[in-house]
Amino acid sequence: MDTDIQSAYQEELLRLEEAGRIISRQLDELNAMSRYNGSDFTEQVLEGLREETRHKLAVALPEPYFGRLDFQEAGHSDPTPLYIGKAGVEDRIGGHPLVIDWRAPVASLFYSFTGGDGPAEYDSPDGLVEGLVYLKRNLVIRKQILQRVTDSYLRGSSQGAVTDEFLLYRLGENKDNKLRDIVSTIQAEQDKIIRAAKNKALIIQGVAGSGKTTVALHRLAFLLYQYRDQVKAERMIIFAPNRMFLDYISGVLPELGVGDIAQTTFADWALERLDDNLKLGSEAQDLEKRFAVAPHQDTTGNPAESEEPIPSGRWKGSAELADRLSRELDVYEKEYCALQDFTPWEGTRQLPGKTIRHWFYVETVHEPIGKRRQRVEARIRRWLEMELEATRDPKIRKDRKKLAGARLKAYLKSWSPPSALDFYRRLFEPETRPQWVPEQRAEESRKRLAKREVLQEDLAALLYIHNRFYGIHGNDRFDHIVIDEAQDFSPLQVLVLKQHSKNHSFTILGDLAQGIHDYKGVHSWEEFAGLFDGEETETFQLNRSYRSTMEIIQFANGVIAHSGVAVSPAVPVFRSGEQVRVEQTAKRMPAIVQAVRELSEEAHGTIAVIGRTEKECAAIHKELVNAGFSPALLTASQQSYGGGLSVLPVYLSKGFEFDAVLVTDVDETRYKASPRDAKLLYVACTRALHDLRLQYTGQPSPLLPDEEATHS
Ligand SMILES: Nc1ncnc2c1ncn2[C@@H]1O[C@H](COP(=O)(O)OP(=O)(O)OP(=O)(O)O)[C@@H](O)[C@H]1O
Numbered sequence: 115m116d117t118d119i120q121s122a123y124q125e126e127l128l129r130l131e132e133a134g135r136i137i138s139r140q141l142d143e144l145n146a147m148s149r150y151n152g153s154d155f156t157e158q159v160l161e162g163l164r165e166e167t168r169h170k171l172a173v174a175l176p177e178p179y180f181g182r183l184d185f186q187e188a189g190h191s192d193p194t195p196l197y198i199g200k201a202g203v204e205d206r207i208g209g210h211p212l213v214i215d216w217r218a219p220v221a222s223l224f225y226s227f228t229g230g231d232g233p234a235e236y237d238s239p240d241g242l243v244e245g246l247v248y249l250k251r252n253l254v255i256r257k258q259i260l261q262r263v264t265d266s267y268l269r270g271s272s273q274g275a276v277t278d279e280f281l282l283y284r285l286g287e288n289k290d291n292k293l294r295d296i297v298s299t300i301q302a303e304q305d306k307i308i309r310a311a312k313n314k315a316l317i318i319q320g321v322a323g324s325g326k327t328t329v330a331l332h333r334l335a336f337l338l339y340q341y342r343d344q345v346k347a348e349r350m351i352i353f354a355p356n357r358m359f360l361d362y363i364s365g366v367l368p369e370l371g372v373g374d375i376a377q378t379t380f381a382d383w384a385l386e387r388l389d390d391n392l393k394l395g396s397e398a399q400d401l402e403k404r405f406a407v408a409p410h411q412d413t414t415g416n417p418a419e420s421e422e423p424i425p426s427g428r429w430k431g432s433a434e435l436a437d438r439l440s441r442e443l444d445v446y447e448k449e450y451c452a453l454q455d456f457t458p459w460e461g462t463r464q465l466p467g468k469t470i471r472h473w474f475y476v477e478t479v480h481e482p483i484g485k486r487r488q489r490v491e492a493r494i495r496r497w498l499e500m501e502l503e504a505t506r507d508p509k510i511r512k513d514r515k516k517l518a519g520a521r522l523k524a525y526l527k528s529w530s531p532p533s534a535l536d537f538y539r540r541l542f543e544p545e546t547r548p549q550w551v552p553e554q555r556a557e558e559s560r561k562r563l564a565k566r567e568v569l570q571e572d573l574a575a576l577l578y579i580h581n582r583f584y585g586i587h588g589n590d591r592f593d594h595i596v597i598d599e600a601q602d603f604s605p606l607q608v609l610v611l612k613q614h615s616k617n618h619s620f621t622i623l624g625d626l627a628q629g630i631h632d633y634k635g636v637h638s639w640e641e642f643a644g645l646f647d648g649e650e651t652e653t654f655q656l657n658r659s660y661r662s663t664m665e666i667i668q669f670a671n672g673v674i675a676h677s678g679v680a681v682s683p684a685v686p687v688f689r690s691g692e693q694v695r696v697e698q699t700a701k702r703m704p705a706i707v708q709a710v711r712e713l714s715e716e717a718h719g720t721i722a723v724i725g726r727t728e729k730e731c732a733a734i735h736k737e738l739v740n741a742g743f744s745p746a747l748l749t750a751s752q753q754s755y756g757g758g759l760s761v762l763p764v765y766l767s768k769g770f771e772f773d774a775v776l777v778t779d780v781d782e783t784r785y786k787a788s789p790r791d792a793k794l795l796y797v798a799c800t801r802a803l804h805d806l807r808l809q810y811t812g813q814p815s816p817l818l819p820d821e822e823a824t825h826s
Pocket residue numbers: 281284285293294295296299300301304320321322323324325326327328329625628660661768769770771800
């Protein structure tokens with residue numbers, strides 16, 4: 115160790131010991147106080163705060179901080195060492211704060227400072243604060259033991275910019291079965307997104323591995339800290355593609371000290387809201403069909419795609435459909451209440467239909483029709499009660515009540531509460547189908563809807579109708595909404611979610627180059643931006659990829675060049691690893707088993723064998739089990755991901771990452787020179803952190819980049 119590093123290490127060791135003593139003392143004091151379980155409200159609030167502090171201290175004790183920034187504010191004579199950790203700890207050492215929360219305004223300097231001797235600044239509640247940075251230091255502390263001290267910037271030293279040494283160290287680590295927090299190495303371009311203003315719809319295009327998911331989760335933690343009086347965790351929601359992915363990302367928020375945020379899929383959320391006893395068609399079957407390999411398929415892509423000019427999912431998810439529905443709903447509402455006079459029993463007053471329609475179309479007009487109907491029905495019942503009260507004789511009153519009850523039931527039968535499914539179904543029925551619904555589309559939907567079966571692509575339209583009928587209660591509005599893998603979302607889905615958002619506070623993130631579900635998802639981010647007023651959105655682009663080695667990223671860039679999608683190629687962090695290995699195999703299965711054996715010997719924590727279809731994966735899985743491995747077969751119905759060795763179809767691998775990846779069957783029939791296949795292969799390749807291998811039997815896929823291209 116050279117003397118500078120040694121003395122830095124000694125200095126940090128002493129500081130850590132002192133910090134440990136202070137945190138332990140604070141914790142002991144709090145633990146010594148008896149817990150309050152009584153009913154006094156003030157005491158309950160105080161106990162809540164004490165519990166929060168106990169929790170924060172317990173989290174801080176083993177790893178109090180991860181970074182240090184020495185900052186001299188303009189007008190001050192000395193730099194102040196600022197220690198930054200996951201949770202702020204109040205107390206002081208040498209007059210300086212013990213630990214500053216990573217989300218505090220001053221901590222932003224730690225992330226935004228990229229070097230140079232000029233002034234640095236950060237935004238504080240009192241305005242811009244300027245000053246000079248003297249030192250940026252990363253510290254690895256585990257279980258109160260100082261393991262590593264890395265200076266990435268030192269004023270006056272020969273190195274001008276912040277070095278990536280610590281980042282590279284973190285990126286070189288193996289991964290387990292959960293995505294992790296990145297508080298110690300958030301990069302400047304990511305920090306901007308994390309700290310962006312709350313009341314905007316952020317649209318983030320980021321290359322594979324640029325940290326989109328991770329950044330979105332950190333942003334939630336930031337919003338909860340920065341706007342603690344305005345946003346609540348229970349009023350935030352994350353939409354992700356499937357339950358297995360939700361399980362994979364479920365560790366990050368607790369690591370950041372955040373709980374209670376709903377994490378769900380659009381389908382689960384929509385079905386719960388619709389509550390219409392609907393059956394959701396099997397997604398697994400749909401995926402397997404969509405991503406099947408057609409033997410006689412031409413090289414322009416999926417045959418289903420070329421036969422169908424506008425795929426059903428794109429049609430049913432378009433903003434244009436929302437306009438059409440809106441107009442149909444206007445007509446429906448105008449005709450909805452056509453009630454005539456109501457006669458409860460012969461020889462008495464009638465309740466005129468005109469009066470009822472006045473209640474409906476004038477007096478309650480500001481409410482959605484489902485609510486109006488409830489109100490009007492209640493009013494009819496009140497009217498009836500008053501009429502009955504005018505009948506003095508109890509026996510006659512009883513008889514009339516019975517008769518009137520039966521008549522009212524029959525009368526209201528023709529006026530059933532509005533149902534989203536019924537309305538939607540009418541769009542596809544021969545007698546009621548509007549002209550703008552093509553017959554071919556109607557036929558397919560009609561059969562399913564008759565059985566109350568819906569597909570994922572129907573859900574946004576159904577919710578749009580449901581919201582119009584029943585409105586949105588305060589509890590159904592979110593303080594913030596995150597949409598991950600947003601390239602697979604449709605404009606109509608986002609439009610519906612916008613109805614559920616307060617102040618259009620969104621983080622929408624995705625990668626068009628990974629748009630393998632382009633039969634339902636967007637083809638350009640403009641499709642989402644167009645749903646908001648100009649000033650309500652802000653767009654970001656993340657081009658640096660942190661997941662994979664340079665070699666893997668260059669290789670994947672070569673693949674995606676065939677996709678025709680206009681997105682910037684990924685820029686690697688300078689982390690070099692093994693060359694990507696492309697292997698032609700004579701015997702497919704033995705070669706797969708052999709490659710898995712080799713990868714397993716290389717101390718990788720997570721390994722994935724990525725096949726083309728679920729059926730092929732099942733066969734590979736069987737073979738690996740026979741060879742003595744214990745792989746997990748990941749399918750569309752999977753609820754969790756356990757790490758280790760996995761076999762999964764390429765279309766399910768999106769969002770995940772593995773230390774080593776073997777992509778099987780990269781041949782000319784399974785990965786053709788089509789945009790869809792290019793995206794699929796790109797997704798597969800970009801799952802690998804350190805080691806990527808590809809195998810094919812017969813002729814190689816035309817998507818495989820030339821060797822020279824990947825070495826440029
Ligand atoms: N600043 C960072 N410091 C350390 N690791 C990072 C950083 N940013 C991202 N990573 C790591 O890069 C990997 C990719 O992150 P993440 O899955 O969030 O990316 P993504 O853009 O959502 O990827 P994809 O589009 O492929 O799903 C993760 O292992 C994450 O921990």
